Amino acid sequence: MITGTAVTKTFRQRGNVLGRREVPALRGVDFTIGKGGAVSFIGESGCGKTTLGRIIAGLETYDSGEIVIDGTPMSGLSHRRRQPYFRRIQLIHQDPYSALNPTRTIHQTLEAPLRLRARQAGRPRSWGDVRAEELLALVGLDPGYVLPRYPHQLSGGMRQRVVIARALTMDPEMLVADEAVSMIDVSLRLGVLALLKDLRERLGVSVLFITHDIATARYIGDGGELYVIYRGQVVERGATETIINEPVHPYTQSLLSATPVLHGLERPGPERVVPTEALDEGKADAGCLFARRCPFSTSRCEAETPVLGHDGGTGQLHACFHPRRRSVVPLETA
Amino acid sequence: METAPGVRIRDLTVVYNTPMGELPAVSGVDLTLTPGTITGVVGESGSGKSTLALSLLNAVQPPGRISGGSVEIDGLGDVVRLRGEELRQARGRKVGYVFQAAQNSLNPLKTIGKQLLDLGRSHDVADPRALVRDAKDLLARMGLDGARVLDSHQHELSGGMRQRVGIMLALVLNAKVVVLDEPTTALDMITQATILRIIREVHEERALTTLVITHDVGAVAEVADALAVMYGGRIVEHGPIADVLGAPAHPYTQGLIRAIPRLSGDISQARALPGRPPTLGTLPAAGCVFRERCALRMEICETVEPAPVTCGGRTVACHAAGHSLAPVKRKEYV
Amino acid sequence: MTVTVLPEVAGTSRATLRRNFWRGVWRVLRRKPSRMAGVGIVALFALMGAFGPLLYPANLPRDDNALYAPPSLAHPFGTDFEGTDVLALVVTGARYVLLTGLATAFITVALGTAIGLFAGFRRGRWDTALMRLTDLNLAIPGLPLLLVLSTVWKFTSPLEMGLVLGLLGWGGVARAVRSQTLSLRERGFIEAARGLGLPTRHIVGRELLPSMAPYIAMNMLIAVTGAVYAQVGLFFLGVLPFEANNWGVMLNLAVFSGGALTTPAALPYLLAPLLAILLLTLGIVLIVDAMDEIFNPRLREE
Numbered sequence: 001m002i003t004g005t006a007v008t009k010t011f012r013q014r015g016n017v018l019g020r021r022e023v024p025a026l027r028g029v030d031f032t033i034g035k036g037g038a039v040s041f042i043g044e045s046g047c048g049k050t051t052l053g054r055i056i057a058g059l060e061t062y063d064s065g066e067i068v069i070d071g072t073p074m075s076g077l078s079h080r081r082r083q084p085y086f087r088r089i090q091l092i093h094q095d096p097y098s099a100l101n102p103t104r105t106i107h108q109t110l111e112a113p114l115r116l117r118a119r120q121a122g123r124p125r126s127w128g129d130v131r132a133e134e135l136l137a138l139v140g141l142d143p144g145y146v147l148p149r150y151p152h153q154l155s156g157g158m159r160q161r162v163v164i165a166r167a168l169t170m171d172p173e174m175l176v177a178d179e180a181v182s183m184i185d186v187s188l189r190l191g192v193l194a195l196l197k198d199l200r201e202r203l204g205v206s207v208l209f210i211t212h213d214i215a216t217a218r219y220i221g222d223g224g225e226l227y228v229i230y231r232g233q234v235v236e237r238g239a240t241e242t243i244i245n246e247p248v249h250p251y252t253q254s255l256l257s258a259t260p261v262l263h264g265l266e267r268p269g270p271e272r273v274v275p276t277e278a279l280d281e282g283k284a285d286a287g288c289l290f291a292r293r294c295p296f297s298t299s300r301c302e303a304e305t306p307v308l309g310h311d312g313g314t315g316q317l318h319a320c321f322h323p324r325r326r327s328v329v330p331l332e333t334a
Numbered sequence: 335m336e337t338a339p340g341v342r343i344r345d346l347t348v349v350y351n352t353p354m355g356e357l358p359a360v361s362g363v364d365l366t367l368t369p370g371t372i373t374g375v376v377g378e379s380g381s382g383k384s385t386l387a388l389s390l391l392n393a394v395q396p397p398g399r400i401s402g403g404s405v406e407i408d409g410l411g412d413v414v415r416l417r418g419e420e421l422r423q424a425r426g427r428k429v430g431y432v433f434q435a436a437q438n439s440l441n442p443l444k445t446i447g448k449q450l451l452d453l454g455r456s457h458d459v460a461d462p463r464a465l466v467r468d469a470k471d472l473l474a475r476m477g478l479d480g481a482r483v484l485d486s487h488q489h490e491l492s493g494g495m496r497q498r499v500g501i502m503l504a505l506v507l508n509a510k511v512v513v514l515d516e517p518t519t520a521l522d523m524i525t526q527a528t529i530l531r532i533i534r535e536v537h538e539e540r541a542l543t544t545l546v547i548t549h550d551v552g553a554v555a556e557v558a559d560a561l562a563v564m565y566g567g568r569i570v571e572h573g574p575i576a577d578v579l580g581a582p583a584h585p586y587t588q589g590l591i592r593a594i595p596r597l598s599g600d601i602s603q604a605r606a607l608p609g610r611p612p613t614l615g616t617l618p619a620a621g622c623v624f625r626e627r628c629a630l631r632m633e634i635c636e637t638v639e640p641a642p643v644t645c646g647g648r649t650v651a652c653h654a655a656g657h658s659l660a661p662v663k664r665k666e667y668v
Numbered sequence: 669m670t671v672t673v674l675p676e677v678a679g680t681s682r683a684t685l686r687r688n689f690w691r692g693v694w695r696v697l698r699r700k701p702s703r704m705a706g707v708g709i710v711a712l713f714a715l716m717g718a719f720g721p722l723l724y725p726a727n728l729p730r731d732d733n734a735l736y737a738p739p740s741l742a743h744p745f746g747t748d749f750e751g752t753d754v755l756a757l758v759v760t761g762a763r764y765v766l767l768t769g770l771a772t773a774f775i776t777v778a779l780g781t782a783i784g785l786f787a788g789f790r791r792g793r794w795d796t797a798l799m800r801l802t803d804l805n806l807a808i809p810g811l812p813l814l815l816v817l818s819t820v821w822k823f824t825s826p827l828e829m830g831l832v833l834g835l836l837g838w839g840g841v842a843r844a845v846r847s848q849t850l851s852l853r854e855r856g857f858i859e860a861a862r863g864l865g866l867p868t869r870h871i872v873g874r875e876l877l878p879s880m881a882p883y884i885a886m887n888m889l890i891a892v893t894g895a896v897y898a899q900v901g902l903f904f905l906g907v908l909p910f911e912a913n914n915w916g917v918m919l920n921l922a923v924f925s926g927g928a929l930t931t932p933a934a935l936p937y938l939l940a941p942l943l944a945i946l947l948l949t950l951g952i953v954l955i956v957d958a959m960d961e962i963f964n965p966r967l968r969e970e
Contacts, residue, residue: 099857260526262594
């Protein structure tokens with residue numbers, strides 16, 4: 001179980017002589033990911049979802065707020081003390097081509113972390129070899145074929161499975177999958193997603209799925225929770241099915257409306273929301289961050305800042321002054 | 335306004351020289367682009383879709399070469415026979431090309447305006463002022479401030495803006511045939527929707543014949559009139575998009591559509607295709623290229639390559655699909 | 669278009685991997701005749717350095733009747749001002765030159781790689797401090813310093829020479845390795861290793877270094893040629909004593925005492941060491957071309 005409260009992060013870019021530019025990546029995010037849960041972070045690139053995922057995996061620091069893992073707050077701990085906690089949260093990289101060292105065979109890649117595990121647990125070295133084969137079989141690969149090979153000899157889908165197997169060497173409680181299938185061939189993507197789903201069911205590993213594609217989140221996160229993130233803030237949060245079928249925040253509705261409609265199989269939802277374009281976004285930080293692009297914004301949206309809540313009696317949490325359900329999702333043609 | 339030109343690709347074969355000899359990346363492809371329509375070509379890595387697109391410009395780079403067939407474009411003749419200056423003039427003036435990752439294909443050291451003038455000079459444009467005016471009109475049509483964009487460097491523009499600049503550069507010399515290679519990869523959902531809308535609108539206003547190459551069925555489903563599905567260097571299915579998506583006849587198309595997570599319908603029905611896409615080296619020399627992954631595989635598939643059969647506007651190359659093709663249920667076409 | 673041909677693989681043991689590696693190296697070298705030529709040339713010089721002095725008596729015989737003799741069967745490159753065979757001089761002089769070159773290359777690459785790696789991997793204060801040190805090293809005017817040093821130090825041992833040249837020359841490698849490290853450490857597999865909690869020793873030694881191997885090997889080879897030029901230049905200028913048999917000394921004597929630039933008699937005496945230097949450099953450059961393919965498994969096995 002991992003929870004975060006009011007987590008913020010600001011990137012300071014090296015600017016010109018006159019000073020640095022500050023880019024807020026996260027503006028106070030709360031989250032809870034329970035044991036064996038499935039949580040998805042949805043948003044566009046630059047919204048902070050990847051940063052948040054990296055913070056959760058312990059690969060990035062945060063400026064303020066608190067992260068609590070299994071009851072232990074992280075902010076008081078030294079880097080060394082945090083490591084055992086974060087080791088149980090493993091990140092699956094977006095790019096299976098750079099996530100594996102091209103100069104090492106799969107056997108060598110898996111051997112190093114397994115040897116570490118064996119030493120920690122006082123197991124003999126040979127345990128590592130057995131475990132490597134177990135893990136590869138678990139992710140649906142043939143160990144005899146894969147072990148002696150170099151990454152370039154495997155397809156994208158196989159590489160991503162190896163990356164998952166490597167993460168599993170740490171017996172993680174949670175996998176953070178950041179756009180884990182976006183670089184894999186379309187026909188193979190679902191195989192990797194199904195594997196993550198399967199691991200969740202079989203091993204009780206919780207999965208944090210980070211993506212810009214809500215349809216993918218629908219596949220992996222059924223029964224789970226979905227967070228819609230816009231410019232470093234959670235704007236809508238709730239059960240995946242609720243958010244997809246009954247979204248109330250105009251930003252969520254815009255994202256859902258933008259998902260391509262497969263004509264012939266589907267027809268577009270009748271109330272598709274098209275946001276105005278943000279060509280110079282981010283000047284004014286007062287009020288609702290989405291107000292400038294929102295087709296339904298009012299003067300209140302420009303002046304006051306909405307907070308996440310159940311206003312209007314919705315099932316999900318949202319940060320909008322004018323929540324309204326709209327039918328934006330494509331409908332299946334009979 | 336002049337009418338859009340038609341494009342007829344006949345028996346096109348493109349081979350690549352490899353250590354294992356010359357291997358076909360595209361073999362015996364027939365494809366007709368009806369004047370004034372948008373045709374989508376969908377395929378996975380190694381399907382030969384990008385090679386096919388380059389053939390339209392006769393721009394296949396060594397170690398590849400067009401070894402047979404023709405690409406007839408109205409008003410231009412057979413592109414495969416064009417050489418030197420004729421070919422150079424045809425690129426840009428007759429056939430516009432928006433490169434894969436157009437977001438990164440601009441020169442980072444020059445302003446967009448300078449690059450536009452370079453383009454004009456290399457095509458002996460008599461009136462640079464008119465060229466700039468046309469460019470500004472096009473950019474304005476796509477929702478950008480033309481003057482500002484022309485004064486900008488690549489890094490000052492967002493991904494969606496760069497993509498529009500790419501489209502502008504492809505159209506500014508008044509090309510009537512436009513090829514877009516992966517126009518929406520690496521763009522966010524909302525930006526992707528905007529770009530697709532722009533492609534559709536500009537296509538109609540300027541009476542173009544457009545070819546969109548992509549790995550993402552969703553990206554073409556929104557804009558295309560016709561869809562061609564490529565696998566292993568062949569077009570395995572081709573027809574009106576709603577028909578192909580609504581009632582796919584080739585087992586690969588069926589599998590591909592089933593492998594896309596969608597927002598509508600029963601998500602638990604989604605499945606990955608077994609196996610992996612072929613590479614040049616693993617492509618079988620005889621028989622059907624898809625048989626390794628095919629559920630309907632028959633004895634004849636091992637030895638005889640299925641010939642494309644056209645029936646009621648649809649073309650399918652499959653031994654198993656030949657009979658079931660005739661009664662296609664017409665779907666509502668939006 | 670990528671075409672992957674899977675090689676026969678059996679077993680995953682270290683010995684198998686090593687055997688596969690050397691087989692791969694052989695395959696890469698055979699791929700182009702120029703590489704084999706380079707290997708041949710370098711091997712020839714290595715043999716010359718190792719066994720050359722054994723072929724001749726400790727004091728090379730002089731022939732007072734054949735001063736500056738033209739090339740002949742007995743003396744393929746003629747003789748020098750004392751009537752000593754020029755070929756013998758080149759062969760016996762190779763050891764000093766090559767040892768210096770190797771020592772310099774080793775020190776340059778070891779220091780440069782260590783400092784560059786550490787700075788790039790640690791970043792922050794360490795990086796700043798080490799890079800200022802590197803700037804300092806790059807700013808040292810090497811030649812004048814050597815001129816001054818040579819007044820107090822005679823450089824009789826090639827290793828001393830190599831040590832000085834190495835200590836003067838690591839700056840460039842350090843900078844290059846640092847920038848490589850900075851870009852590599854952002855790669856997914858390095859981050860994954862950190863996420864797995866693998867020790868820094870492993871990350872640097874097993875993940876980072878092998879990825880930079882072609883780069884380091886190339887720098888090492890090029891450092892050898894640089895060192896050869898540098899020391900030959902020093903001897904040629906005459907700032908170092910003429911104690912050792914040395915190609916630079918030969919050049920110096922040919923030009924300043926023999927007048928090789930004005931009279932043709934001493935020309936072979938000048939050309940022989942020049943040819944040796946040229947050939948050695950050529951051999952090394954021809955091999956450098958193969959480094960990328962040797963250390964990249966994909967290119968190695970294709």
